[in-house]
Amino acid sequence: MKIIENRRKFFAVSILVICIGIAAMIVQSTAGNGAFRYDVEFTGGTSMEIDMGQECDQEELRQIIEEVTGQSSPQIQQVLGSNEVAVKMQSIDSDTRQQLMAAIQEVYPQAQAGEISDVSATVSSEMQTAAIKATLIAGIAMLIYISLRFRDVRAGASAIIALFHDILVVLTAYAVFRIPVNNTFIVVLLTILGYSINSTIVIFDRIRENKDKFRKNQTAEKIDKSVSQTLARSINTSLTTLFTVGAIYVLGVQSIKEFALPMMIGILAGAYSSVCISGSIWYTLLPKQEKE
Amino acid sequence: MKSKGRLMLFLMLVLAVGLSFVALRGIGADGKWSAAQIKQGLDLSGGVYIVYEADKENVTQEEMNAAVSLIQGRLDWNGWTEAEVAQDGSNRIRVDIPGVENAEEAIREIGQTAQLAFKDEAGNVLLTGDMVVNATKQVGATSKNGPSEPYVALEFSDEGKQLFAEATKANIGKTIQIVMDDEIISSPMVSTEITDGNAIITGNFTGESAEELASLIRAGSLPFNLNVIHMKNVGARLGADALDSGVMAGMVGIALVLLFMLVVYKLLGLAADIALVVYIGLEMVLLSAFGITLTLPGIAGIILSIGMAVDANVVIFERIKEELVEGKTLRVSVKNGFSRALPAILDGNITTLIAAVVLFVFGSGTVKGFATTLMMGIIISMFTALCITRILVNGFMYSGIYNPKLYGLRTK
Numbered sequence: 232m233k234i235i236e237n238r239r240k241f242f243a244v245s246i247l248v249i250c251i252g253i254a255a256m257i258v259q260s261t262a263g264n265g266a267f268r269y270d271v272e273f274t275g276g277t278s279m280e281i282d283m284g285q286e287c288d289q290e291e292l293r294q295i296i297e298e299v300t301g302q303s304s305p306q307i308q309q310v311l312g313s314n315e316v317a318v319k320m321q322s323i324d325s326d327t328r329q330q331l332m333a334a335i336q337e338v339y340p341q342a343q344a345g346e347i348s349d350v351s352a353t354v355s356s357e358m359q360t361a362a363i364k365a366t367l368i369a370g371i372a373m374l375i376y377i378s379l380r381f382r383d384v385r386a387g388a389s390a391i392i393a394l395f396h397d398i399l400v401v402l403t404a405y406a407v408f409r410i411p412v413n414n415t416f417i418v419v420l421l422t423i424l425g426y427s428i429n430s431t432i433v434i435f436d437r438i439r440e441n442k443d444k445f446r447k448n449q450t451a452e453k454i455d456k457s458v459s460q461t462l463a464r465s466i467n468t469s470l471t472t473l474f475t476v477g478a479i480y481v482l483g484v485q486s487i488k489e490f491a492l493p494m495m496i497g498i499l500a501g502a503y504s505s506v507c508i509s510g511s512i513w514y515t516l517l518p519k520q521e522k523e
Numbered sequence: 524m525k526s527k528g529r530l531m532l533f534l535m536l537v538l539a540v541g542l543s544f545v546a547l548r549g550i551g552a553d554g555k556w557s558a559a560q561i562k563q564g565l566d567l568s569g570g571v572y573i574v575y576e577a578d579k580e581n582v583t584q585e586e587m588n589a590a591v592s593l594i595q596g597r598l599d600w601n602g603w604t605e606a607e608v609a610q611d612g613s614n615r616i617r618v619d620i621p622g623v624e625n626a627e628e629a630i631r632e633i634g635q636t637a638q639l640a641f642k643d644e645a646g647n648v649l650l651t652g653d654m655v656v657n658a659t660k661q662v663g664a665t666s667k668n669g670p671s672e673p674y675v676a677l678e679f680s681d682e683g684k685q686l687f688a689e690a691t692k693a694n695i696g697k698t699i700q701i702v703m704d705d706e707i708i709s710s711p712m713v714s715t716e717i718t719d720g721n722a723i724i725t726g727n728f729t730g731e732s733a734e735e736l737a738s739l740i741r742a743g744s745l746p747f748n749l750n751v752i753h754m755k756n757v758g759a760r761l762g763a764d765a766l767d768s769g770v771m772a773g774m775v776g777i778a779l780v781l782l783f784m785l786v787v788y789k790l791l792g793l794a795a796d797i798a799l800v801v802y803i804g805l806e807m808v809l810l811s812a813f814g815i816t817l818t819l820p821g822i823a824g825i826i827l828s829i830g831m832a833v834d835a836n837v838v839i840f841e842r843i844k845e846e847l848v849e850g851k852t853l854r855v856s857v858k859n860g861f862s863r864a865l866p867a868i869l870d871g872n873i874t875t876l877i878a879a880v881v882l883f884v885f886g887s888g889t890v891k892g893f894a895t896t897l898m899m900g901i902i903i904s905m906f907t908a909l910c911i912t913r914i915l916v917n918g919f920m921y922s923g924i925y926n927p928k929l930y931g932l933r934t935k
Contacts, residue, residue, distance in 0.1 A: 280761075324751075325627045325630045325631055325751070326627075326631075328627060329627045343758065343760075344756070344758060345757070345758045345760075345761040346755070346756065346757050346758065346761060347626070347754075347755070347756040348753075348755040348756070349751070349753070349754045349755075350752075350753050351751075351752040351753060353576075353752055354574070354752050354753045358887060361885050361886070361887065362885075364885055365881050365882060365884075365885035365886065368881050368885070369877060369878055369881040369882075372877045372881065373874060373877055373878075376873065376874060376877060380870065414886065414887060414889060414890045415820060415889070415890070415893075417882070417886070418820065418886075418890055418893050418894075421878035421881065422827065422875070422878055422897070424874075424878060425874045425875035425876075425877065425878035426831075426875065428874045429834075429870060429871035429874050429875065432867065432871065432874070433838065433867045433870075433871070436866065436867055436870075460845065461841075463841050463844075464837050464838050464841045467783075467787065467837045467841075468830075468831075468833075468834040468837050468838075470783065471780045471783060471784070471830045471833045471834070471837070472827065472830030472831060472834075473830070474776055474779040474780055474783065474830065475772075475773075475776030475777070475779070475780060475826045475827060475829050475830040476776075476826070476827060476830065477776075478772040478775040478776035478779065478826070479772045479823055479826055481772070481775075482768050482771050482772040482775065483765075483768050483769065483772055484761070484764055484765045484768050486566075486765070486819065487765065487768070487769065487819055487820075487823060490820065490823055491823070494827070
């Protein structure tokens with residue numbers, strides 16, 4: 232494996248993917264859709280998932296909603312390959328929800344509500360705060376763990392940069408595929424963090440173990456060798472996890488698909504960053520005399 | 524040595540089969556500890572989750588208790604016996620009603636302002652709940668030389684005092700019904716005219732039932748309304764679909780992992796597979812035995828942790844392979860494989876555990892469900908992947924299976 236020799240190519244691939252994500256965020260937010268598709272859990276409001284029972288005309292549905300609720304701009308999203316629609320609007324109360332369902336059923340007699348949720352502004356801002364807090368605390372806890380674990384500052388820094396890489400790739404997935412950003416977003420993010428740091432540690436431990444087998448200026452060879460030795464493990468572990476998460480994605484209901492897709496992308500990103508990126512960054516950060 | 528090895532293998536097989544049996548069928552006639560008895564969250568059973576908030580600042584704990592009793596009463600009267608009510612923070616009440624058909628009706632029914640009235644036997648309203656100043660549980664003798672027993676003491680306002688005096692005078696020897704919403708919560712017999720505005724209700728109360736009745740009566744004069752600040756309703760069909768597809772995904776995922784390990788790691792893979800069966804059985808039985816509520820993200824957590832559970836074995840097996848390639852004997856390779864892989868395995872599990880603990884502490888309902896199963900998964904898998912697999916691999920060796928090829932050595 233010639234990881235170090237090709238490191239610039241690997242960096243380029245990562246930067247390209249992340250740029251696509253940033254572009255998607257910019258395009259969507261200039262189009263007025265917001266950089267991400269935030270769920271009512273974070274914005275407040277009412278969301279209804281309705282199985283229309285037949286093909287549904289979005290414009291007609293919009294009119295029904297406006298007639299009943301007076302809201303002119305509900306977000307309506309068709310779930311691909313089904314008659315299900317996800318509607319998001321400003322908060323409405325129980326009576327209005329019943330009226331709305333009745334009005335929809337007049338036009339679409341088979342329509343059936345699958346999941347309905349209503350989140351007040353207080354609760355949504357609490358959930359936002361809790362989510363940010365959770366991410367920050369987990370991030371700090373992992374930083375502390377990494378710095379305890381890697382006494383070498385450069386190794387720690389490379390591991391952290393690799394983690395940021397994984398977060399950015401997962402964010403790209405959310406932006407490009409318009410996956411709803413809700414509490415499961417935090418779940419995906421933190422799980423991927425834990426998962427990816429694990430792979431990086433396995434590789435870095437091997438690099439440390441191989442220290443005595445290489446001369447000081449053979450760092451590139453040392454890193455390549457260590458990555459190769461742990462490659463089977465990196466691939467096999469990612470594969471077994473992809474099998475199970477992939478099964479959830481293929482067989483699961485909509486809400487779980489929205490969880491499994493970014494998780495799969497995150498696992499791939501984590502495997503890629505540990506194998507191709509983390510060691511390369513470490514190498515880049517080293518002083519010249521240790522290179523060649 | 525051989526018989527010791529075979530005994531080890533036999534015991535592990537018994538463990539795997541036994542746990543699978545318990546997970547599938549449970550213990551005894553009522554199937555205790557079986558997977559079927561795992562408590563299902565609302566996203567799997569269908570149902571509604573509601574959070575009410577009192578629209579008044581500085582609500583006292585006593586008022587909250589009264590509100591909780593009121594909601595509990597309404598749930599019981601409507602036959603939603605599996606529902607759960609709990610106070611959340613200082614002024615919120617969380618209600619879970621599994622399997623409810625008409626969620627909107629439930630939301631209105633439960634949250635409406637309490638209608639408490641005192642009626643005579645003909646159904647005429649004598650006085651209303653707002654005239655009750657206080658209702659408390661007391662314990663003491665209620666008659667001369669009588670035994671000490673719990674009872675409920677009522678205190679009326681000035682207006683109530685007057686009306687109650689008239690009401691008791693007119694109804695001596697008859698009952699006065701105390702009605703909440705349309706439900707008679709108590710119908711005490713009037714024994715004498717009460718003019719001082721202090722009445723007591725006696726009967727066969729336990730301490731608990733007296734407290735309940737006092738709380739319900741207090742709820743008739745709650746100085747606040749309950750507003751819905753968060754609700755989530757999952758249709759029963761969607762819940763059932765989610766459960767079925769989750770179970771299906773789990774089985775397919777497990778089958779793929781079992782097959783993969785067997786193909787890639789041969790005999791070692793078999794050991795990992797048996798350990799994985801133990802892991803899954805143990806997880807199911809513990810979820811069931813501890814009464815942990817399983818949610819859809821919870822299933823995802825289990826399935827994800829299955830993928831991660833084999834990671835420890837993958838790390839160990841790769842290490843054994845390397846040791847064999849370096850020309851060490853099988854026994855030394857296996858020993859080194861387990862011990863040298865340990866730090867990496869601990870690291871991986873600790874980082875994931877950090878994430879899971881943070882999610883558990885800061886997450887809301889569904890997120891907690893994921894964190895719970897992930898934490899359980901990590902801890903159980905450490906045990907199965909390290910202990911069970913090790914016993915099995917040693918068992919294979921002691922039983923006389925020494926061909927290094929079966930342990931991953933590839934000859935060129």
